[in-house]
Amino acid sequence: MASYSRRILPCFWKTTKLLTFEDSARRVPCRYHQELLPTRNYLLPETVEEHRKSELSKHPELPPSITSENVPADFRFVYPEFLPDPQYDRRDSIRERLEREDMYRRRAVIDIPEFYVGSIMAVTVSDQYSPNKENRFVGICIDRGGVGLRAFFILRNVVDGQGIEIMYEMYNPTLQSIQVLKLEKRVDDKLYYLRDAPQEYSTFPFDMDPIPVPKGSTVPVNKMKVQLNPRPWLERWERQDLQGVEDLKLEQRFYDKAAKVAKPWEKYDLMKWYRENTNEEERDSIMQEVHQRKRLTDIEKSKRKTKLAERKR
Amino acid sequence: MAAPRIGNVLCRISNCNFTSVLLEKINYSRSSTCLLQIRHRQAFPPAAWYVKRKTTDLDENLTKENEEFLDDVMKDVYRKRLDRVFSPLEDGPWKRNEYNRYTRRTGVLAIKIGVVPQWTKEGKRFTTTMLQIIDNHVIRYTPPEKFMKSAGWKPWWGNKYGVAVVGALSTNPRIYTKEYNNLFMESGVPPKKKLTRFLITENAAVQPGTPLNAMHYRVGDVVDCSAKTKDYGFQGVVKRWGMKGMPKSHGVTKTHRRMGTTAGGKFKGGIWKGKKMPGLMGNRWRTARGLKIWRVNTKYNVLYVTGQNVPGNTHGFVRVMDTKLPLRKPAPDNPPPMPTWYPEDATEPIEEEYFDKDLFQFTEESVKFAEGKK
Structure with a gap:
């Protein structure tokens, strides 16, 4: 410690400022030292x-940013794909803006309703290989993700x-319509464990x-x-913190290994949380x-509907 | 550079005076692909034309008011020049030539801002890369005769090409040296963060100070994008060359991710040149050729280009040029704007976005397939 401080003190005395890494790099007598230093070949956002x-x-x-809207508190859980990418090195304000613009345009054409993981939905897509060029599928939503388009x-x-x-x-x-048959949430974020459950848990009639x-x-x-x-099983379910599953009835060694592999500190990792969220x-x-655009498109849609109704009369 | 070097060698061999060698008659051959791998970062002496960019210290003891005043002066000077109006005292706008099959236009220096999916009108999905063109200006044009005498010329380029230097991202001149700022005197634009040069033919010469934007390209044009790839640093053989490594267990010790044998015995005789080994990965110039422009946003100057394989990270600089591929480069019967697009060219008011005729626009109805069609 003593030798360290002795080495630094004269620098303080000479330059009257703390030496940064770049300063110290400049003092290295190598001729082309600057070029040997690691550089970034891209710009910071x-x-x-x-x-x-x-x-x-x-x-x-x-x-200008909109501030007058009264947005409900849970609005962002209804439209999670409008938020920026969780990978922070892929974010860019202009790209996100243009992407959102496309999403508003598409949402004005078809109705994408509110749904969550666990809701039962019916989706119709156009399919050139099916006999009537259309395909309807009913099922439970087991995962939802992705950002933007x-x-x-x-x-x-x-x-x-x-299955x-x-x-x-x-x-x-090619997606023609999305219909939510039963709107509900489940206790877990992802329901991939239904693959290892009896089939009656994921069987739903098509004429529901x-x-x-x-x-x-x-x-x-x-x-x-x-x-x-x-x-x-397809996955080691005992290692995932699942709430919507009955007791797995395994030997003690499985739980011991799960406790050994678990990372309980990750939920306290503030840096990780900061990087993945805005x-x-x-x-x-x-x-x-999003709220303002939705309000405007809803008004337009209702106008169109009333016009159509008048024509029919 | 190369010409005097070869000339000197010839002088030594033939024991004659240097001026007596006729340099024009020497046939230069370009060396074939280099098999040498770069294992460590190398530092070369700076090129002959290099000027130091950043000032060593910005320790001017200015008050805040003075600093703001300097900034205001700087903005006043440059804002007028950004809308370039040619005064009668200057030489007027240069003559604009016609496009022919040998023409090579300048490119633009864009920034890669992300990858998004798009769909065709038949409902087929593909990915596009978004490239934004921010603050691009032509800084300098050097005609072929002058360029041939300069240090940056390579003999295999011949006498066909001049050089246009293009810069992107305007900055405050105070952070740069006087020598670097002087490079921008001719064009009258603020100093740029990044400069590149494009080899162009003489009929595509652009006047210094001309702004370049997304309208330089049209929808449907095909471009080449070259950039520096992602820098992975020093990597092992599994990541760098995709070798298999060895098993994780079953008695394997200390060779899980190593390359195994380097050479065969007997007649093969030791390690061959170009053996794939660990070393520096990435951070090299690579070109993605033949990328089609599907969509152009004129408000934010964004090009949507085919594929997700434009080299480099997001927010990396990308050189975008007309493609070299002979069948896909712009044809003389459908010429691109020469030498670049000027606002006075517009016959109709400019739309905010231009789409390719095969691209699905999100305002359209959903894709539906007809009965008889398959």
């Missing part, structure tokens, strides 16, 4: 933003004793009637617990924009 806003450039001004959801059902899962892209133009949710009520949470088949201000401004 902050610098790109700076240049976009710079008065020296002729970049168009961004529209690549947002998707997965439906699962059992047809003729065979079938189909992944649909929400903004794919929609069950309406009374207006103004909150979305019901189905707290059903699934009894899984005995091992072997700050509240940005999130709220996006949600306000």
Whole structure:
């Protein structure tokens, strides 16, 4: 410690400022040392933003942020795909803006309703290989993900004793309609464990009637617990913190190994959380924009409907 | 560079005076692909035309007010020049030539901002890369005769090409050296963060100070994009060359991700040149050729280009040029804007977005297939 401080002190005395890494690099006597230092061959998003806003450039001004909208508190769970990418090195404000614009346009054409993992849905897509050029599938939503135009959801059902899962892209133009037959949530984020459960848990009739949710009520949470088949399984379910599953009835060694592999500290990892999420201000401004656009498109749609009704008369 | 070197060698061999060698008659051959791998970062002496960019210290003891005043002056000077109006005192706008099959236009220096999916009108999905063109200006044009005498010329380029230097991202001149700022005197634009040069033919010469934007390309054009690939640093053989490694268990010790044998015995005689080994991966110039432009946004100057394989990270600089592929480069009967697009060319008001005729627009109805069609 003493020798370390002795080495640093004269520098303080000479330069009267703390030596940064770059300063110390400059003092190395190698001729081309600067070029040997690791460099970045891309720009940071902050610098790109700076240049976009710079008065020296002729970049168009961004529209002012909307603040007057009264957005419901759980609005962002209804439209999760509008939020920025969880991978922070893929974010870009202009790309997200243009992508959102496309999404609004598509949402004005077809109705993409509110749904969650655990809801039972019916989807119609145009399919050139089916006899009437259309394909309708009913199933339970076991996963939902993706950001922007690549947002998707997965439906699962059992047809003729065979489990079938189909992944649909929400903004794919071949998608004709999405209907929510039963709106509800489950206790887990992903229901992939239905693959290892008895088939009656994921069997739904194709001629199922929609069950309406009374207006103004909150979305019901189905707290059903699934009894899984005995091992072997597709995944080690005991290692995942599943809430919607009955006791797995395994030997103690499985639970011991699961406890050994578990990472309980990850939920306290603030840096990880920070990297995967955006700050509240940005999130709220996006949600306000989505809310405003939704309000406007709803008005337009109702106008169109009244016009059609008048014509029919 | 190469010509004097070869000339000197010839002088030594033939024991004659250097000026007596007729340089024009020497046939230069371009060396074939280099098999040498780069294992460690190498530092070369800077090129002959290199000027130091950043000032060493910005320790001017300015007050905040003075700094703001300097910024205001700087903005005043450059804002006027950004809308370039040719005064009668200057030489007027240069003559615009016609496009022919030998023409090579300048490219633009774009920034890669992300990858998004798009769909065709038949409902087929494909991915596109978005490239944004921010603050692009032509900084300098050097005609072929002058360029041939400069240090940056390579003999296999011949006498066909001049050079256009293009810069992107305007910055504050205070952070740069005087020598670097002087490069921008001719064009009158603020100093740029990044410069590149494009080899262009003489009939595609562009006047310094001309802004370049997304309208330089049309929807349906095909481009080449070259950029530096992602820098992975020093990597092992499994990641760098996709070798298999060895098993994780079953008695394997200390060779799980190693390359195994390097050479065969007997007649093969030791390690061959170009053996795939660990070393620096990425951070090299690579070109993705033949990428079609599907969509152009003129408000934010964004090009949507086929594929997700444009090299480099997001927010990396990408050189976008007309393609070299002979069957897909712009044809003389459908010429692109020469030498670039000017606002006075527009016969109709410019739309915010242009789409390819095969691209699905999100305002359209959903894709439906007809009965008889398959």
